Amino acid sequence: MINFHFHDDRSSDGEAPLLRHCEAAVEAGVTEICVTNHAEILGPDGSWQADLEEMRARFFSVGESVREARRLFPDLGVRLGIELEYRPEWTDAFDRLTAEVPFDFVLGSVHMVDGFNVSGGSSKDLFFEGRTQESAYSEYFRALDAMVQWGGFDAVAHFDLVKRYGHRHYGPYEPAAYRHEIQPVLEKMAARGLGIEINTSGVSGPGVPYPEREILVWARQAGVPTLTIGTDSHRPDSFADGLVEGVLLARSAGWEELTLYDRRIPAATIALERAVAWAEGRNSREAP
Secondary structure, eight states: OEEEEEOOTTSTTOOSOHHHHHHHHHHHTOOEEEEEEESSEEOTTSOEEOOHHHHHHHHHHHHHHHHHHHHHOTTSEEEEEEEEEOOGGGHHHHHHHHHHSOOSEEEEEOOEETTEETTSSTTTTTTTTTOOHHHHHHHHHHHHHHHHHHOOSSEESSTTTTHHHHHHHHOSOOGGGGHHHHHHHHHHHHHHTOEEEEEGGGGGTTSSOBSOHHHHHHHHHHTOOOEEEEOOBSSGGGTTTTHHHHHHHHHHTTOOEEEEEETTEEEEEEEHHHHHHHHHHHHHHHOO
């Protein structure tokens, strides 16, 4: 089993050093992990900042922790990743950063839409107020399209993150209503060799992972080349949350394997049925 999206205490929103997360991985039976801290940091004025010198120094330090983790946990595959928040004014710095730091895996994500953080903070509800679901979700998917056109990453994180708080305002959404906006994004991802992740943090929010099953089906049909999975956890005690649901979702959408990245190259795969066996074993252990 793998977890290719989690944050340690080198993310502004993360807790505990990497070694604690490695312990949690071993306890959960996860054998391949990638720490994907946010590139940007929360500044003293409450704004998010992406300074190239700060990011370079911090991620070289994270890389040292990854090497230490590999030494202390020889049976655990530990990789260095990063999550890039798409903002057009940051992309030049991100391109330089990923050229200089030897990342294994780079996620691209959209949290900011029309100046609002749709996934948290004080503006999460302000974005939805006064907007219809069609307006809000369409704006998000257009921002996702712009990020994919930039393409400075390996896989799209939490594809339909807008539903995290959108479902509180509008209820569940039907992806088919937005397929005319989603499909071109998936086709561009396929053309550029960009993968997609199942992000299981949605299990504790809207109740299902990101993205919805239909989007995973469309991604596979469009030729999106790789599928990864991650919990997006920020604490060791939630390290494996939702992985069971995510694996079963991948199977139901027709995917056959999960991809492992090394030095930003799809280097190996795990047959999904092996992950399903892990999920079924975990379910049986947790059953009363």
